Amino acid sequence: MKVMERHGLSQRRACELVGLDRSTLRYRCRRPDDSALRQRLRELAAERRRFGYRRLGWMLAREGHALNHKKLYRLYREERLMVRRRRRRKRALGTRTPMALPIRINQRWSLDFVSDTLSDGRRFRILCIVDDFSRECLAAVVDTSLGGVRVVRELERLTIERATPDTVVSDNGTELTSGAVLRWATRRVAWHYIEPGKPVQNAFIESFNSKLRDECPWRHDYNQLRPHSSLGYLAPEEFAARNQGSSASARTAWPARMLAGAVQGAPASDPKPDSFSAALRE
Numbered sequence: 001m002k003v004m005e006r007h008g009l010s011q012r013r014a015c016e017l018v019g020l021d022r023s024t025l026r027y028r029c030r031r032p033d034d035s036a037l038r039q040r041l042r043e044l045a046a047e048r049r050r051f052g053y054r055r056l057g058w059m060l061a062r063e064g065h066a067l068n069h070k071k072l073y074r075l076y077r078e079e080r081l082m083v084r085r086r087r088r089r090k091r092a093l094g095t096r097t098p099m100a101l102p103i104r105i106n107q108r109w110s111l112d113f114v115s116d117t118l119s120d121g122r123r124f125r126i127l128c129i130v131d132d133f134s135r136e137c138l139a140a141v142v143d144t145s146l147g148g149v150r151v152v153r154e155l156e157r158l159t160i161e162r163a164t165p166d167t168v169v170s171d172n173g174t175e176l177t178s179g180a181v182l183r184w185a186t187r188r189v190a191w192h193y194i195e196p197g198k199p200v201q202n203a204f205i206e207s208f209n210s211k212l213r214d215e216c217p218w219r220h221d222y223n224q225l226r227p228h229s230s231l232g233y234l235a236p237e238e239f240a241a242r243n244q245g246s247s248a249s250a251r252t253a254w255p256a257r258m259l260a261g262a263v264q265g266a267p268a269s270d271p272k273p274d275s276f277s278a279a280l281r282e
Contacts, residue, residue, distance in 0.1 A: 037065060038075055045081040050214040052083055058227040102133040105240055106163045109138065110205035111170040113146065114212060127151060128212065129158065132169075132204045134240035135228055137219050138162070140212070148178030155184065165189055169202050
């Protein structure tokens with residue numbers, strides 16, 4: 001505008017000289033104020049550090065924020081919330097046999113241990129048990145020592161609360177090949193040990209372990225609130241409730257009806273999680 005005033009040109013003449021449409025010159029941005037939405041997006045990204053924009057979008061949809069996925073991605077990029085990808089060493093890939101998927105709840109459970117160190121140097125371990133069909137975390141037992149007897153005790157408790165699984169999958173750790181575990185499993189469940197050094201054969205529990213390390217979720221948050229991409233962005237307990245006695249074909253029925261359920265299916269109340277220190281004192 002100052003250039004036009006300096007040279008005594010009209011707006012029409014100036015646009016003709018530079019080949020610019022006058023409507024383009026007069027355009028003013030009409031985007032609504034997204035400050036509240038941006039703030040909530042930042043808060044969710046801070047709480048769920050390993051969530052990408054799609055899963056954050058599902059969390060926003062549950063709270064009633066309806067927005068186009070392209071706008072969501074634009075805000076996500078502008079706020080610089082991208083998740084940093086971990087670099088992994090490239091390995092030679094051979095022929096792999098795909099793992100057969102379970103077709104119902106309690107058909108197959110997976111077990112594994114996760115370990116870490118407290119600030120005072122003491123080591124602790126977490127026994128993780130997952131239902132491979134519903135992806136529910138059945139148990140996350142924390143203690144400084146977890147032997148075969150304790151594993152049997154937790155499995156016995158779960159079979160009373162839920163049902164006895166057909167198969168249990170685990171690695172060849174000493175706790176899981178102990179006499180207590182073998183005696184408990186005999187004539188009760190089919191216990192499958194993966195090949196040594198091949199955690200990919202126990203992929204369901206390894207996937208859960210990565211989420212546990214990244215997000216450290218409480219069981220009620222993981223089972224009741226956290227949207228799971230492989231379940232059509234339903235929480236595991238919500239998926240389990242919808243698929244009691246269902247077949248694997250139900251997993252493919254993910255479209256918009258599940259979005260409505262994901263938005264309306266948040267639990268009415270959230271039970272207070274047990275404290276981490278109380279879990280250690282068990």
